[in-house]
């Protein structure tokens with residue numbers, strides 16, 4: 001296994017908030033300059049890192065913030081769509097991502113590669129890997145394959161994980177007891193109290209996206225509240 005690069009960007013994340021600055025296809029916020037401004041706002045508010053989709057936006061964000069950029073590349077919307085191939089991963093490293101987030105669920109990848117192949121390629125390019133998983137077994141396997149961080153990103157979205165409206169703190173705790181790498185709580189963290197509960201449950205860092213950076217989704221919540 002290729003040794004991972006120095007631990008420096010990872011140490012800065014311990015006990016801290018990571019803000020996911022993304023917008024879905026068709027959303028008015030899906031605009032590079034707008035997403036870069038979101039990332040700058042996240043940094044100004046105290047985020048330790050930002051999580052950013054697509055190489056072009058990663059490159060623009062890296063040029064605009066001082067915190068580490070976690071890059072992902074969503075391609076498609078079924079099966080493995082978060083950084084699905086080695087090519088996607090290396091494009092993110094080329095764009096300046098310090099950490100590459102990638103699906104580590106063990107489902108087939110479109111280029112026939114394995115998650116271990118992706119880890120080896122990213123480590124050889126001197127960057128780190130955040131494994132997006134849905135289950136405890138996937139997290140264990142990802143850590144064994146060299147992931148530098150394991151995140152609960154896909155719990156509730158990929159097969160084998162419980163559908164729920166709250167963060168999967170059970171998975172956070174189980175992973176924290178099972179892997180030697182930092183565990184990140186990600187997915188449906190909607191309040192500061194939930195973020196703190198995630199740390200208490202064993203997370204090393206917490207990612208918040210929608211609750212901070214998605215005005216369309218947040219507006220819909222209020223509109224639905226008025227209609228009920």
Ligand SMILES: CC(=O)N[C@H](C=O)[C@@H](O)[C@H](O)[C@H](O)COP(=O)(O)O
Nearest residue numbers: 020153157186187188189208209210
């Ligand atoms: C499942 C999936 O594709 N999650 C994505 C991963 O990058 C993003 O769409 C989420 O916004 C992110 O994980 C943060 O989660 P939340 O927005 O719930 O705070």
